Amino acid sequence: MREYGCESTPGQAASERKTHLIALDWGTSSLRAYRLGEGGQVLETRELARGIMQLEGGGDEAFEHALEEACSDWLSDEPSDPLIACGMIGSAQGWREAPYIQSPVTIEQLSAVLTPIRTSRGHVLWVIPGVIQRGELPNLMRGEETQVFGLAAEQMAEQLAEQHDAPLLIGLPGSHSKWVTVEAGRIIGFHTFMTGEVYAALLAHTILGRTAIASDGFDVAAFDRGLSVAGSPEGRGGVLSTIFSSRSLVLTGDLAGQGQADYLSGLLIGHEVRALATLCQTTPEQRIVLIGNSSLCDRYLRALKHCGYRTTNLAPQATAAGLWQIAKQAALIDRRDL
């Protein structure tokens, strides 16, 4: 799969090429800045530990200072330089709240309600809203919608070419995994699983961590065993019940302490992937794409195959692509020089 915004133009160094968009992925723990050129190609990328939780004081000045740290040299003195951001920067704890937009939602609808922040240098930073799904159990995301729309543009093209009309399920594994259903380029629903954060809390702050022995390698057998247990009759007892086996198996000598963490990982991811059939009414034919470059995605791909899903793909991070697509849709780029 082609990575969006990474096409190279031959014959000219990236550093010399003109900035068409400054795009920010500004989350809780980090600020990632992309300088995008013509057609959305990524000319430069920077990552700073300037997430919204890292900023002292947290007032306008702190955010503006972080923005300058990240890309003062990219910002020309021309205030029409387009700037866009997604992520927790638009949350109530961020720079300015960009109210949630309701799902189902298209990229056109999302791009129509960006929240502007004017900087003291006169630039305008356009903040992308998060998406809310109302109902008995409301669900929220901020940042993932941008990746989904980055990917969806390409998937749309593929879909039309291959005459697919079934919804696509997009998985974004992480500390809070999101599973987003997209149909004809529109987000129609999504679910959150706190798998990554629960995994870390269990190992660091419960008795399960006492028997786990740190290990560099990935114990595939232990991971697969966790997947199997999650799918077994005893797995139907749910996470609160099965996780204790990660300790009891070590105490009885049936599992090495070095394999406990991967076994637990397999258990939790296994429970999560098993739940998709119920929550998203998936069948083994469901087309699924995972977004991400991390080894975490490999674990999820493994779990999906274990559960019988036949059409699974891995796509690279699509944040820069999504920021570009949304900026284009919002006519931030057209205004200048497209």
Added chain:
Amino acid sequence: MREYGCESTPGQAASERKTHLIALDWGTSSLRAYRLGEGGQVLETRELARGIMQLEGGGDEAFEHALEEACSDWLSDEPSDPLIACGMIGSAQGWREAPYIQSPVTIEQLSAVLTPIRTSRGHVLWVIPGVIQRGELPNLMRGEETQVFGLAAEQMAEQLAEQHDAPLLIGLPGSHSKWVTVEAGRIIGFHTFMTGEVYAALLAHTILGRTAIASDGFDVAAFDRGLSVAGSPEGRGGVLSTIFSSRSLVLTGDLAGQGQADYLSGLLIGHEVRALATLCQTTPEQRIVLIGNSSLCDRYLRALKHCGYRTTNLAPQATAAGLWQIAKQAALIDRRDL
């Protein structure tokens, strides 16, 4: 329900009455000592913060010192004073390992394999083994078996009187809840749920704690709402999915921050109690007894009723009673003066 070992003998102060058994409930964080008189009546109870994790050094001397702190004045110079203990004191991290006995197990079988520790004063402390259930997912308990046998003696009498022949399900809510199935006085199987420990870790060490506001009261409506969600179609997505709603409901203003912890408690206990039908093949007619005096048991009773169980009862702590029954079975008491 009558509390074992609490019958009072009129006309004589408890302190003057003869010691028939010194019984210890020696766990991870505390040491509870009971002085039991004739017929197992509790004459005195003490609780010290001398759990096995609190003892410096952890060698024989540390354990012996803690024992002396708890009850040196109860121990006569007569080395035939019977002493018995249950709990983590018999674990690999305890004073001496009392190897697990396999389930199914009767009180006769358990009482036949106590592990003796001779103290420097010449007394013998008899340590009750934990119970192990082997299989695909091994399960373990230490201490709960003693409560179960304490309760089972009384239940057995009731069972015979009422001609019940169906198994009894005994719930022991706590940091690690145990659900033990007893048939004709025999432990035939059990399950562990890490509900209490997971609840504490989620509130203290994940993002869920950020929106929760401490509150003294019990928010019954929030708790019941959690129970309902666990039993709803969305609840079938499991714990990893539903817990995020404890945050999203607060962010959307649908739940007060003061109610979040009780909502989460209802969710987790709801998931646990729902799983019993699958794991223990229970029907609404299943007779269930919860052991404990705590307000936690009230929550579980509420959850059981919510799930349609019709025959639920609450029994007080049965540890002293269990220690007495096991000591009697092991002929520790007969040897002296019964």
